[in-house]
Amino acid sequence: MNLNRPVSLNMNVRGMGQSATLAIKQMCRALRQEGRHVYDFGLGQSPFPVPHQVVEALRLAASQKDYLPVEGLPELREAIASFHRTKDQLDIDPHNVLVGPGSKELMFLVQLVYYGEIVLRSPCWVSYMPQSRILGRRISLTHTRYEEGWKITAEQLLRALEIASDNSRPRLIVFNYPSNPTGHTYTADELKELAEVARRFEAIVLSDEIYGQLHHKGEHISIARFYPERTIVSSGLSKWCGAGGWRLGTFAFPKDLEWLKESIAAVASETYTSVCTPVQYAAVCAFRGGSEIEHYLCHVRRLLAALARRCVESLNGVGVRVHLPAGAFYLFLDFTPLADRLARRGIDSGQSMCDALLAEAGVAILPGVAFSRSRSELTARLSYVDFDGDTALAASESIPLDQPLPEEIISARCVNVLDGVKRIAQWVS
Amino acid sequence: MNLNRPVSLNMNVRGMGQSATLAIKQMCRALRQEGRHVYDFGLGQSPFPVPHQVVEALRLAASQKDYLPVEGLPELREAIASFHRTKDQLDIDPHNVLVGPGSKELMFLVQLVYYGEIVLRSPCWVSYMPQSRILGRRISLTHTRYEEGWKITAEQLLRALEIASDNSRPRLIVFNYPSNPTGHTYTADELKELAEVARRFEAIVLSDEIYGQLHHKGEHISIARFYPERTIVSSGLSKWCGAGGWRLGTFAFPKDLEWLKESIAAVASETYTSVCTPVQYAAVCAFRGGSEIEHYLCHVRRLLAALARRCVESLNGVGVRVHLPAGAFYLFLDFTPLADRLARRGIDSGQSMCDALLAEAGVAILPGVAFSRSRSELTARLSYVDFDGDTALAASESIPLDQPLPEEIISARCVNVLDGVKRIAQWVS
Numbered sequence: 013m014n015l016n017r018p019v020s021l022n023m024n025v026r027g028m029g030q031s032a033t034l035a036i037k038q039m040c041r042a043l044r045q046e047g048r049h050v051y052d053f054g055l056g057q058s059p060f061p062v063p064h065q066v067v068e069a070l071r072l073a074a075s076q077k078d079y080l081p082v083e084g085l086p087e088l089r090e091a092i093a094s095f096h097r098t099k100d101q102l103d104i105d106p107h108n109v110l111v112g113p114g115s116k117e118l119m120f121l122v123q124l125v126y127y128g129e130i131v132l133r134s135p136c137w138v139s140y141m142p143q144s145r146i147l148g149r150r151i152s153l154t155h156t157r158y159e160e161g162w163k164i165t166a167e168q169l170l171r172a173l174e175i176a177s178d179n180s181r182p183r184l185i186v187f188n189y190p191s192n193p194t195g196h197t198y199t200a201d202e203l204k205e206l207a208e209v210a211r212r213f214e215a216i217v218l219s220d221e222i223y224g225q226l227h228h229k230g231e232h233i234s235i236a237r238f239y240p241e242r243t244i245v246s247s248g249l250s251k252w253c254g255a256g257g258w259r260l261g262t263f264a265f266p267k268d269l270e271w272l273k274e275s276i277a278a279v280a281s282e283t284y285t286s287v288c289t290p291v292q293y294a295a296v297c298a299f300r301g302g303s304e305i306e307h308y309l310c311h312v313r314r315l316l317a318a319l320a321r322r323c324v325e326s327l328n329g330v331g332v333r334v335h336l337p338a339g340a341f342y343l344f345l346d347f348t349p350l351a352d353r354l355a356r357r358g359i360d361s362g363q364s365m366c367d368a369l370l371a372e373a374g375v376a377i378l379p380g381v382a383f384s385r386s387r388s389e390l391t392a393r394l395s396y397v398d399f400d401g402d403t404a405l406a407a408s409e410s411i412p413l414d415q416p417l418p419e420e421i422i423s424a425r426c427v428n429v430l431d432g433v434k435r436i437a438q439w440v441s
Numbered sequence: 442m443n444l445n446r447p448v449s450l451n452m453n454v455r456g457m458g459q460s461a462t463l464a465i466k467q468m469c470r471a472l473r474q475e476g477r478h479v480y481d482f483g484l485g486q487s488p489f490p491v492p493h494q495v496v497e498a499l500r501l502a503a504s505q506k507d508y509l510p511v512e513g514l515p516e517l518r519e520a521i522a523s524f525h526r527t528k529d530q531l532d533i534d535p536h537n538v539l540v541g542p543g544s545k546e547l548m549f550l551v552q553l554v555y556y557g558e559i560v561l562r563s564p565c566w567v568s569y570m571p572q573s574r575i576l577g578r579r580i581s582l583t584h585t586r587y588e589e590g591w592k593i594t595a596e597q598l599l600r601a602l603e604i605a606s607d608n609s610r611p612r613l614i615v616f617n618y619p620s621n622p623t624g625h626t627y628t629a630d631e632l633k634e635l636a637e638v639a640r641r642f643e644a645i646v647l648s649d650e651i652y653g654q655l656h657h658k659g660e661h662i663s664i665a666r667f668y669p670e671r672t673i674v675s676s677g678l679s680k681w682c683g684a685g686g687w688r689l690g691t692f693a694f695p696k697d698l699e700w701l702k703e704s705i706a707a708v709a710s711e712t713y714t715s716v717c718t719p720v721q722y723a724a725v726c727a728f729r730g731g732s733e734i735e736h737y738l739c740h741v742r743r744l745l746a747a748l749a750r751r752c753v754e755s756l757n758g759v760g761v762r763v764h765l766p767a768g769a770f771y772l773f774l775d776f777t778p779l780a781d782r783l784a785r786r787g788i789d790s791g792q793s794m795c796d797a798l799l800a801e802a803g804v805a806i807l808p809g810v811a812f813s814r815s816r817s818e819l820t821a822r823l824s825y826v827d828f829d830g831d832t833a834l835a836a837s838e839s840i841p842l843d844q845p846l847p848e849e850i851i852s853a854r855c856v857n858v859l860d861g862v863k864r865i866a867q868w869v870s
Binding site: 019020021022023025026028029030031034035037038055057061062067068070071074075076077078079080081082113114116117120124125126127128139142143146182254255256257258259271272275277278279281282283284285286287288289290291 | 449450455457458459467486491497503510543546554575611685688700706714716718
C-alpha cells in the first residue's frame with residue numbers, strides 16, 4: 013500500500029469505485045475475453061431491441077445538431093406529458109416535464125438542489141445511496157423484509173418520518189416500483205396509504221417508475237394519482253423502450269414543485285446542457301407510442317412473466333427464497349434458509365457468496381450489499397436478461413397475444429437464463 | 442414578492458438562473474416568435490453542419506443500444522488519443538481518455554471530485570464560475586486587460602498562486618484558448634512561461650482546448666506539450682465538428698493524474714452512466730479524421746478568419762475596442778472609449794448596454810458580467826455565427842484553399858452578421 017500517493021480528493025468521493033452494476037458488466041466482459049462462459053445476470057439492461065420505428069426516427073434525425081432547450085425539445089415534452097396522461101391518468105403540464113441524459117442524472121440533480129433528507133427503503137436501486145453520499149446528504153433508510161414482499165408498509169414509512177422533535181423537516185421520499193432489484197409492485201390501496209403518510213408530512217415524493225411499462229400484466233399504477241400535488245414521476249427510454257445506451261430519462265413535476273424543476277434546469281444548464289438532439293427527436297416517436305409499440309410491449313411483458321415463473325420455480329425448488337415478480341426483469345434471491353450449508357463452505361456474506369458463484373458456477377449476480385442490504389445477508393439480485401431479445405420477440409410474435417406463451421419458446425429462446433439458474437440450483441444443492 | 446413560497450433549496454443554487462448563453466438563446470427565440478428580426482450573436486454554436494461522413498456514421502449506428510463503459514467506447518478512446526498524438530504531439534494513453542456528455546459536464550465533475558482551489562482568469566467562459574459556486578469551491582480570479590489581448594501573463598499567474606503562508610495549496614488552473622469569449626490564443630513562448638509557473642506550484646492544469654481545431658491558421662499548440670505531467674486536455678465534438686447538440690466532450694489525462702480520472706469515472710457511473718451509444722460510434726469517425734474532415738476544417742477556418750476581419754474593422758472604425766481573434770468565433774467588445782456617450786443615454790453597465798442594444802437595434806450580445814467581468818464594465822461578447830454555415834461552406838469550397846476568400850463571398854453569405862455589426866456601429870454613433 014502506497015500511502016504517499018499525492019491525491020487531493022473530496023472526502024465524499026474518496027475510495028468510491030464504479031457503480032456495482034457497471035463494474036460487474038466489465039468483470040463479465042473480462043472473463044469472456046479469457047474464454048470462460050459466463051451467465052451474465054449482473055447488469056440490468058433490457059435484452060429487447062429498440063422498436064424499429066424509433067430506430068428509424070433516430071436515423072432521420074441524425075443531421076440535427078443544434079443545442080435544444082435545457083428542459084428538452086418542446087414536442088418531446090408534450091409527448092411525455094401525453095404519455096403520462098394516457099398511461100397513468102396524470103394531468104401533467106408539458107411545461108413541467110424535464111428531459112435529462114438518463115433518469116439517474118436527474119435523480120442526482122434533484123438531490124443536489126433539494127435541501128432535505130432523502131428517505132429510502134432497502135433493498136433499493138444501486139445508485140440512490142452513492143448519490144446521496146457524493147452530495148453529503150442525510151439519508152433515512154428503512155429495511156424491508158422478504159415476508160412483506162420487500163415492500164415498505166405505510167406503518168414503516170410513518171415510523172421513518174415521525175421524529176417528535178422535527179416533524180416538519182424537508183424530505184424527499186424515493187419510491188421505485190416495479191422495483192429494481194425485487195420486481196415487486198404496490199396495489200392501489202397500498203399506494204393510497206403510503207401517499208397519505210407522505211401528505212401528512214408534506215414530503216416530496218420521487219417516484220421512480222422507469223419499469224412502469226414493464227408491469228407484467230400492464231397494470232402499473234402511479235402513486236402520483238393519490239398524491240398529485242407533490243409527486244415527481246420519473247421515467248425514460250432505457251427499460252420499456254430497450255434504449256439504455258441512448259441515455260434519455262424524464263421527470264414529470266406537479267405545478268407546486270415548479271421551483272424544484274427550475275432549479276434542476278438551472279444546474280443542468282451549467283452541467284450537461286441538454287440531451288443529445290437526435291435522440292430527443294427519436295424519443296418523440298417512442299413516447300407518442302401507438303399500436304405497434306403497444307404490441308411490442310405486450311410481447312415483452314408476456315416473455316418476461318413466463319421466464320420469471322420458470323426461474324422462480326427452479327429456485328424455490330432448492331430452497332432459495334424468491335417472490336414471483338410483478339414487473340421488470342429482476343429476481344431478488346434470499347439464500348438465508350441455506351445459510352448453514354453455505355457457512356460450511358466458508359461463505360458468510362453476500363459478496364463471498366456471489367464471488368464463489370462466479371468462480372465455481374460461472375454465474376454473475378450482484379450481492380444484496382449493492383442494494384443497501386447488510387454485508388452479512390445472503391441476498392442477491394439476478395437480472396434474467398441474458399438472452400437474445402430479438403429472436404425471443406420474433407418467436408413470441410408467432411403466437412397470438414390472447415394465448416399463453418408455449419413453454420418451448422422459453423426453453424428454446426432463453427437457454428442461457430434457464431441454464432444459469434440451473435447452475436445456481438446445482439451449486440447450492 | 443412572495444416571501445412565503447415554501448421552497449427548500451441548497452443555498453449554493455438558490456436564485457441561480459439558467460446559463461447566460463442558453464437564456465439568451467431562449468430570449469431570441471421568443472422575440473422572433475413575436476415577429477421581430479433579431480441578430481442572434483448570443484449563443485456560441487458552430488454554424489457549420491456536422492461533416493456528412495460523421496452524420497452517416499450516426500445513421501449506421503442508430504440501432505446500437507447497449508450501455509457502453511463509463512469511460513467510453515474503447516475504439517473511440519483510441520481515436521481520441523491518436524487525435525491528440527497527431528494534432529497536438531501529445532503522448533496520451535487511450536486508457537487515460539474519458540468521454541462525457543459534453544466537456545462542460547466533465548469540467549463540473551472534475552471540480553466536484555478534486556479538493557482544491559480553482560484558478561480562473563476573466564473574461565472566462567460563462568460556466569466555470571457557476572460550476573464552482575454550485576459546488577461551493579473556492580475560486581481565485583485574475584482579471585486580464587484589453588491591452589494584453591485579454592491574456593493572462595506568467596507574472597499575473599505567479600501573483601495569483603503565491604500565497605506566502607500556503608504555497609502548497611492544491612490548485613486546478615483553468616486555461617481556455619483559443620478563448621471563449623475573446624478569441625485570443627497564446628504563443629509557444631507564453632505557454633512555456635505559464636507552464637513553468639504551474640510546475641513551480643505543482644498545480645494541475647485543466648486546458649480547455651475545445652476550439653483548438655478552430656485556430657484560424659490551424660496552428661494551435663497545447664500547453665500539455667510544456668507541462669505534460671499534470672495537464673488535462675479538454676476537447677469534444679461541439680465546436681470543430683459542429684455537433685454541439687450531440688453532447689460529446691473528452692478529457693485526456695496524463696498518467697500521473699489517473700487517480701483523478703478514476704474518481705471522475707466513479708462519480709460518472711452514479712450520474713450520467715455513459716455517453717449516448719450511437720453518438721460514440723459516430724464520434725470514432727470524427728476523431729479519426731482524414732482528408733475530407735481536414736478539408737472541411739480548412740474551409741471553416743478561412744471563413745471564420747475572413748468574417749472576423751470584416752467585423753473587427755467595422756467596430757474599430759466607430760471606436761469600439763476589439764482585437765482580431767486568433768481562433769474560435771467570438772469577439773470581445775470593449776465600449777469603454779464610448780462610455781461618456783453611452784452614459785448620456787442612461788447606460789452605465791454591460792447589462793443595460795446589451796438590453797438597449799437588443800431593444801433598440803435588435804442585436805443580441807452577452808454582457809461582460811456573464812464572463813466574470815465587473816457589472817459596470819462596458820464589455821460584451823459577440824458570437825459571429827448568425828449565418829447559414831451550409832451555404833457559406835459550399836461557396837467557400839468553390840475557391841481553392843491556396844487562394845484568399847473573395848470578399849463577395851463573405852458579403853453574400855454572412856449578411857446577417859455584417860448587418861448586425863453595422864447596426865451596432867450605427868447604434869453607438
